[in-house]
Amino acid sequence: MSSPAVTHPSDPPASAAFLAGMRAGLLSVFSLVLAATYVGIGALSQGLGLTLWWSLTATVLFWAAPAQVIFIAALAGGAPLLETAAAVSISGVRLLPMVVAILPLLKRPDTPLYRLLWAVHLTSIATWIEGQRGLPQWPRERRIAFYNGLGAGMCIPAASCTVLGYALAGRLPAMLGAALLFITPLVFLTSLVRNARDGVDRLALALGLATAPVFAVLEVGLDLVWTGVVAGTAAYAAQRWTRRQP
């Protein structure tokens, strides 16, 4: 069976796409976010008596800071494993829509699933946002390589700052700790606005900001998922409605 030609001689090689992705990941402002986040996680892990190698393994296996924090806190608190697994799993639900939204940019209809395993593992907020920005500039055949490179590049600050935080544990001044924590909301907000492709994205952001405190106060379970479904659907519906108007 012959498949249609999927690469062009003029396409850059996959290795070039991977390296360009790595470079984009390292130079991204999200490397700053990851560095700040994982300094905190490294310090927390040290404080809870976990080994450095275990903490590094957890950084790479979760590749999502909230899940890692929930897991080590539960482990340290002596929570039952089933309860821990449930809490970690709930924090991972938000990754599902991200994967569904980014994969159509990455693959072709006939791309086998195993070629996407590393790419879906790397999907977290940082790669999702930078991927949406960088991927369209590459020919489709090189996008998986670019995206894998992006994630690999972002693993460098994440892993090295896990080590740094582990080493610095207990010696970080409180004001620096507060400043590190504040990088995350600043970067998320500005980069989402920068990346917004159209009105739906901007409206979903604004409605999400407004709805999240309501769901948090109501103390419903899965408040982030509810925020996403309610505000995201409202933004989508509003955009469809305005599109239909003459």
Add this chain to the structure above:
Amino acid sequence: MSAMHGELWLYGALVVAGFLPHEIWRWIGMVLSRGLDERSEIVIWVRAVATAILAGVIAKLTLAPTGALAAIPLAVRLGAIAVGFAAFLALRRSVLAGVLAGEAALMLGAALAVP
């Protein structure tokens, strides 16, 4: 903790009670995305949901933070976010400019508010 459990037990727990229940959502997303096109209506809707979830994360991190950030008054945090966002808009939509301005406002506000 290490006194209670062996090192190998901790690695096993990480995979079984941490990695697998978390990673499953990425795998489900991978299977669900089969046959979807990036401009299809479902993908536009799903992207709006994912964006709104991120907005929720931003709101929670700002309004109800944990750790050292919680010691800084809410008004200072909100003001600093506003300053950062204004700087981002004013300075050619530079995320870095937004971060630097927001952090400077946070430090200044904290110094004035917390004696």
